[in-house]
Amino acid sequence: MSLWKKSLTFFAAAALLAGSVAGTPAMAVTKKKAAAKASAPGTGDNAKISSDPDAPTVKENRLLKWGPVDPPDRGKKPEFFFRGVFVDMTPTEGGAKDMYQVTFLPVEIVENEYRNVTADNFINGMILPVYMPAQLKKQMKKGGIVEVHEYYTTAEEQAIGHAHMIGFTYHQDLLPYPVGPAAYVKKGGLDQEQYLNALKGMELFGDNPKDGELKTGLDALASSSPNPEVKAKATALLSSLFGAQPSGQALLPATPDEPVKGKKKK
Numbered sequence: 298m299s300l301w302k303k304s305l306t307f308f309a310a311a312a313l314l315a316g317s318v319a320g321t322p323a324m325a326v327t328k329k330k331a332a333a334k335a336s337a338p339g340t341g342d343n344a345k346i347s348s349d350p351d352a353p354t355v356k357e358n359r360l361l362k363w364g365p366v367d368p369p370d371r372g373k374k375p376e377f378f379f380r381g382v383f384v385d386m387t388p389t390e391g392g393a394k395d396m397y398q399v400t401f402l403p404v405e406i407v408e409n410e411y412r413n414v415t416a417d418n419f420i421n422g423m424i425l426p427v428y429m430p431a432q433l434k435k436q437m438k439k440g441g442i443v444e445v446h447e448y449y450t451t452a453e454e455q456a457i458g459h460a461h462m463i464g465f466t467y468h469q470d471l472l473p474y475p476v477g478p479a480a481y482v483k484k485g486g487l488d489q490e491q492y493l494n495a496l497k498g499m500e501l502f503g504d505n506p507k508d509g510e511l512k513t514g515l516d517a518l519a520s521s522s523p524n525p526e527v528k529a530k531a532t533a534l535l536s537s538l539f540g541a542q543p544s545g546q547a548l549l550p551a552t553p554d555e556p557v558k559g560k561k562k563k
Contacts, residue, residue: 360488361416362409371449374467375413378446380405380474380557382498383437384422386429395434399427401445402494404481405557408446419490427471440502442474476557479505482514482531486551489524496530505538512539519543 339345342356346365353363370376381401389396400422406414414423425445429437437443447469454462478498481491496518499505518531520543535541 356488357416360406360419360490361412361414362406363412364410367412368410370411370413372465372467374447374449376408376411376448377406377413378408378444378448379403379414380407380442380444381423382478382494382501383439383441383443383473384501385439386427386437389426392426395428395430397427397429398424399429400424401443402497404442404478404491404494404498408448416490419494428469429471433471436473438473438502438504440478440498440500442476442478442480442498444470444472444474446470446472477502477505479511479514480557482518483510483549484514484552484557485517485549489522489527492518492522493524493527493530496527496534499534500530505534507538512541513546514549515539516541516544516546517549520546521548 339354342354342359344355345352346355346358349366351367352365353361357363379401381403384400384402386397386399389398402422403414403419423445425447447467450466450468452464452466454464456462478495479502481487481495482499487495505511512535515531515535515538518527519535522528522531532543535543
């Protein structure tokens with residue numbers, strides 16, 4: 298399976314006594330709404346993970362991978378790494394060839410140091426400008442899981458005395474992931490937002506397995522999820538795929554915090 302990259306390079310010059318360069322923060326794809334909210338000390342998922350004023354809550358740290366502090370962005374483009382459901386894409390109006398506006402529903406956040414993925418993105422999705430050549434486009438299936446990694450790399454280009462030229466290269470990597478959304482329903486210990494987006498992916502995907510693990514996972518969510526929307530979608534899928542009704546199955550116990558894995562597609 299091919300990994301596609303779209304990179305663009307720009308240069309920042311800075312005269313520094315120590316011979317280094319600092320980036321300028323800028324707006325990303327989504328505003329950092331949650332980071333700006335003031336909140337009273339909480340408990341459980343609402344508790345702060347540190348005493349820093351911008352510290353995330355326990356849940357923001359776990360679900361969104363927000364760190365103890367909110368660092369300034371390195372550039373105008375967002376940086377993150379997540380696995381999510383491919384929902385839809387539309388050609389960019391007046392844009393370059395093979396450029397699309399693509400909607401993803403995050404399911405599993407891998408890296409999000411700059412807090413460019415927010416809780417709102419789990420609800421409303423992330424709409425990103427994506428370079429989608431024909432060969433990659435053929436691999437994109439609605440409801441399928443895709444890895445989306447956007448990030449900068451830096452390299453010193455040249456130095457004249459204390460003035461240094463630093464090259465910033467922006468990468469956008471897209472890779473269809475070798476599992477369907479059902480793999481997340483089989484995994485215990487996820488947040489309900491993750492299960493909800495995986496279930497939405499299953500509804501779009503249509504090529505869901507009919508094995509015992511999935512039946513148990515759907516039954517657990519249909520029987521015991523505290524989220525009404527998760528419970529309703531899991532109940533509908535349990536009925537349509539297995540002709541079964543919720544049995545009272547408890548939520549699956551948490552499994553090791555490892556990426557969901559599956560067999561690679563041929």
